[in-house]
Amino acid sequence: MLDYDTEAAVYDATRGGPQRAEQAAAAIAGLIGEQGPVIDIGGGTGIVAAALTTPGRPVLVADASTGMLTAAHTRLPGRAVRADALALPFRDASVPAVICVWLLHLLPHATAEAVCAEAARVLAPGGVFATTVDKAAAHDTGSDLDIILRDLRRAAGADSRAADDHAHLGRHCAALGLTEAATTTFTGTGQGRTPATLIAHLRDGRRFAWMGDLPAEAVGAALAALAALPGQHTRRPDPRYTLASWTTRVGAPPLPPWPPSPDSTPGAPTPATRSPPGPPPRDTRLGERSGKRPPAARRAPPPRRTPWKTQPPTREQP
Template sequence: MIDYDGEAGGYDASRGGEARAAATAEAVEQLLPAETCALVDVACGTGIVTRRLSRPGRTILGVDRSQGMLALASGRLPHRVVRGDATRLPIKSGNVDAVLFIWLLHLLDGAAPVFAEGARVLRAGGVLVTTVDKEEGAFHAASDVAAMTAPMRRQHTTRATDHFERVVALGASLGLSMVGDTLFTGIGQGRTPRQWCEQIIAGRVPWSREASPAQIADLCRDLSSLPDQDVARPDPLYRLIALTC
């Protein structure tokens, strides 16, 4: 797991900064009902996306358990962020129009408790918006890295906590049905072959964590043999879906 307190200071810059935040917020807004007045962003991080969702007449609350992230978010959203756990939101039942899980589910061992909590705080007709298939976003476009990593990635995909079909089924079990989806680009997040090797060796790539040391060594050797070691491959294309109760 990433040390979010330790990485808070450089987190935004390492993940596309304001350009990525703008693309994310625009995509989220596409899935929100026009009458959304109360929104909670769960795992809001530094608040760089949350801030862009502010509208006249809309109340926003950012929730995160990382004090380092919240220190930055509070500057962007004064008095509108709170420290809390995604499985125990400090919100009354049936009290919000929209709940956001942006780049959260893929970090969890199981999404059921978080999803149940999101459903609990939604008003009737409210929407839950979440990213799905996060780790596959980097491979939407054909590339040498995509082709080389495909065999290892296939073993992980259907087991991922944020796998699209698993998320939709989980939502259905809680009375939530899918009502929309959209895509957005993770601007500035394309990685080079060298960066992929570094991330895999550091254990920060979920689809590689169950591989054996020998498999990891073989993959990194092959990635290191690719041309243009310091040229980023295509930026990720992320998927957002909206479910309603």
């Protein structure tokens, strides 16, 4: 995986900027509705989270990279928290909506599955989990570039199932007790590749997770084929990304409205602070994870919500 601490400086500008974020956020909003607060797992610089945020739908970025979190904290002060996607600092069944954009495809298969399990753990009854799926396939628009790239992927043994394979994640989420709800797409406007950009990406072997240990000859042959294409700086068609969503138990009671009712307890545990030992407080919607996950069928109804705050990311933060 890329070093996102250093990538943070160029991340937004090289991934479609605000336009991509707004398109992604609009598609996500169509899947999760007005449910909030939302946890954005691997939320990076917060560019999508900020576009998704509304007064009634605050979004919290949970990410592992200091560089990305620093950008997110600038964008969404107090709403960026250091967190491992495999151990989210939230209680079981406490979060109305969890999103995950452009993360699962970067992970080993078992890790991607574990991230889904963690999302399912923190989702409140009636909550929604939405994630991008089939990202590599989104980029394959059948252009002359893609034909060359397909050969290279085959040489890398990358034709087998991707970690964000929609069908596989669907089966996995079903096993976690989630119900598939909807699928939508959004266009990566301006993200169509040119031969020149693809050559640059291939030369920088970090850009594609699947490149692995590809033999230098295979990469060299692809580079030569790409360099011979016409329109070296002409963009091929834009990718169209897919998002899928799953919900917890169908027919779960509707979530209480946001903002919280005036009787919420101020100062209740937040994602950046530890809860005292013992059972989780009953009046906190988003709080510290409590350890063991109760069976879905025995989950308690969601407690009332309390506003949450986070600290700016620091290296010392756990």
